[in-house]
Amino acid sequence: MGISKTENYTFEQLELSKLAKVLGHPARIAILEFLIQKQKCICGDIVDELPLAQPTVSQHLKEMKAVGLIKGNIEGNSICYCIDEKVLQMLLNYIQNISEKLEIKNKCC
Amino acid sequence: MGISKTENYTFEQLELSKLAKVLGHPARIAILEFLIQKQKCICGDIVDELPLAQPTVSQHLKEMKAVGLIKGNIEGNSICYCIDEKVLQMLLNYIQNISEKLEIKNKCC
């Protein structure tokens, strides 16, 4: 994050920006959409689907998991990934809130 | 975006990731929230509010404008910035759509 520090922002601002940042790459959007479609899948399924190598997909999944967007459960020697609705709901609520505020009183120049 | 190219993803995936990326920095979340609260403001107001120098704020505003999140109208020697609801609505619709799909059939592991 360069020179400016986390202490300059609220917890909510930091959480939201972290979540948005994770969605800020087309590969991770594609992974999200694949997970919606399949409900759950393993890393290898995504590697077959996307034009990315296995370590790259693994890294993207790690970042998505770190912000709580997906869960991963060990099933045998593979890991079953799926979307965790909670964080997505938080993002939805936030944007909905902004939209409502704008509808009421957006006086744009 | 490194080695992988834009042609590997759909237009929608690229648009959405660009929008999310812009929200993926706490300073830009703070700018967004400030704009909601004030309805409209000039660059200098944000500089006074945030712990960032004027060129940095100007750069953040430029990025937010590039994805259509905000509009800027020249008013005398200053520029009046405000939120453009259209793009925000697109983001809202997208996340709402995902949430609905998950509610129906999320069978997580």
Place this chain on the structure above:
DNA sequence: TTAATTTATTGCAATATTGCGATAAAGATT
């Protein structure tokens, strides 16, 4: 016209992200 105000741009250093080959780790299969 000169100075003040306001925003944008340039150029640079520091840091972060992206992608992947090589390899490790760990359970499953034979």
Place this chain on the structure above:
DNA sequence: AATCTTTATCGCAATATTGCAATAAATTAA
């Protein structure tokens, strides 16, 4: 045990982002 399958981690190069001082550009005010 040896091998296969699957995912994670390491290390590196290439690229992108962030922040800001200095400066430019453009309008307003005196």
